[in-house]
Amino acid sequence: MQNSGEKKPKLLLHVCCAVCAVYVSKTLKSDFSLELFFYNPNIFPEREYQKRLDEIKKIAKIYNLNLIIGEYKHSEWLKKIKGHEKDREGSERCEICYALRIEKTALLAGKKGFDYFTTTLSVSPHKKSEIISKIGNNLSKKYKAVYLDKNFKKQDGFKKTMELSKDFDLYRQSYCGCEFSIRE
Numbered sequence: 001m002q003n004s005g006e007k008k009p010k011l012l013l014h015v016c017c018a019v020c021a022v023y024v025s026k027t028l029k030s031d032f033s034l035e036l037f038f039y040n041p042n043i044f045p046e047r048e049y050q051k052r053l054d055e056i057k058k059i060a061k062i063y064n065l066n067l068i069i070g071e072y073k074h075s076e077w078l079k080k081i082k083g084h085e086k087d088r089e090g091s092e093r094c095e096i097c098y099a100l101r102i103e104k105t106a107l108l109a110g111k112k113g114f115d116y117f118t119t120t121l122s123v124s125p126h127k128k129s130e131i132i133s134k135i136g137n138n139l140s141k142k143y144k145a146v147y148l149d150k151n152f153k154k155q156d157g158f159k160k161t162m163e164l165s166k167d168f169d170l171y172r173q174s175y176c177g178c179e180f181s182i183r184e
Contacts, residue, residue: 008033009115011148012068014105016040016177018055018170020120023161024152025063032116036060039070039104041077042097043177049074055171062168070104077178089181090128097178098127099135106136110144117145123152123161126176 011032015021021036028034038056043049049072060067080100084093102119109117118136122129129151136147151157165172175181 010035010113011116011118012037012105012109012112012114012145014039014101014117014119014121015056015059016101016120017052017173018059018168019161019165019172020123021056021059022062022164022168022170023157024120024123025059025065026164027152027157028118029063029065034063035066035068035114037068037070037105037108039101040177041071041073042101043072044074044179044182046072046074048173048177051171052173052177058168058170068108070108081178085180087180089176090126093178093180094127094176095131095135098132102132102135103139106139106143106145106147114145116148117143118148118150120152122150123157125153125158129153 009032011028011034013025013028013034013036015036015038025034036056038053043052057067081093081096084096087093098121105117105119119132121127122132133149137149140147
């Protein structure tokens with residue numbers, strides 16, 4: 001907890017969607033000078049990407065947070081996961097996807113002088129928090145920012161995010177984001 005006279009440490013939060021971001025942002029903004037980073041080249045089709053971005057803009061406005069929007073290059077994401085198109089949800093394809101997005105966050109955090117970086121991915125019960133944690137902690141060694149290692153689904157985090165999503169009437173998508181998750 002911060003004393004009122006102390007400067008809050010800067011944290012860059014990778015956000016995947018408004019549903020995951022609404023609770024995590026609310027939780028972190030009291031202890032950190034928080035900025036949101038929307039970088040999700042995995043989302044398909046582009047209209048779905050735009051819909052999720054529009055919802056993230058609502059979160060930034062609700063909590064009065066700066067939003068950095070990463071470049072949307074779905075073709076580059078497809079190259080990264082090549083050979084894993086038939087993987088089941090939650091398998092190696094997803095780990096490659098987590099790593100890509102978290103690394104881009106770590107890189108940006110280091111470049112822009114953030115003290116910490118983290119991701120909303122761990123709030124989802126469909127995401128493997130231990131894998132996300134390992135990726136983030138390994139990237140801390142490579143970049144100039146520390147990974148804030150938090151499993152946001154603990155202490156009813158996912159339940160709280162669902163309640164806040166309902167309160168703010170946020171769009172709740174029916175699949176993770178990529179075209180391969182749609183089939184499942």
